[in-house]
C-alpha cells in the first residue's frame with residue numbers, strides 16, 4: 298500500500314502541530330507565575346592570601362571536597378521575603394537580616410510549584426495556599442502540612458544548599 302503525498306503532508310502538519318502544542322504546554326508549565334531568576338553568579342571565595350585547599354604532592358592526603366556552588370548571594374534574597382528557585386525546587390527566605398531559610402518549592406497541597414513570596418508568606422497560586430517564610434508552616438489555604446525545610450548554609454555572601 299502506498300500513501301499519497303496529501304496524506305503524508307497532513308500527517309506532517311498534524312505531527313508538527315502536536316509538537317508545537319506540547320511545547321506550548323510545557324512552556325506554560327515552566328513559566329507559570331514564577332519569575333525565573335537569573336542564575337546567581339559564582340561567588341568567589343574570600344581572599345585569604347592562600348591559593349585554597351590543595352593536596353601537597355607526595356603527602357598522600359586528600360584535598361578537602363570543594364564547597365557546593367552558591368545558589369544565591371545573600372543580597373539577592375529580600376529581608377522579610379524570599380526568592381523562588383523553581384529549577385532547583387527550592388525557596389530561599391530571609392525572615393530577618395542574615396538568617397536564611399530554605400524550603401521545598403513544591404506545594405504540599407497538590408504539588409504545584411509555589412509562585413511568589415509576599416507579606417511574610419510563600420504563596421502557591423494554584424489554590425492560594427500560603428506558608429510562613431520563617432518555618433514553612435501553613436498560614437492559609439487548603440494545604441494541610443508545612444513546606445519541608447531544606448538545609449542551607451550562609452558563608453559570607455554565598456548561600457548554599459547542603
Ligand code: FES
Nearest residue numbers: 404406407421424
Ligand atoms: S497545589 Fe498549592 S494550593 Fe493547591
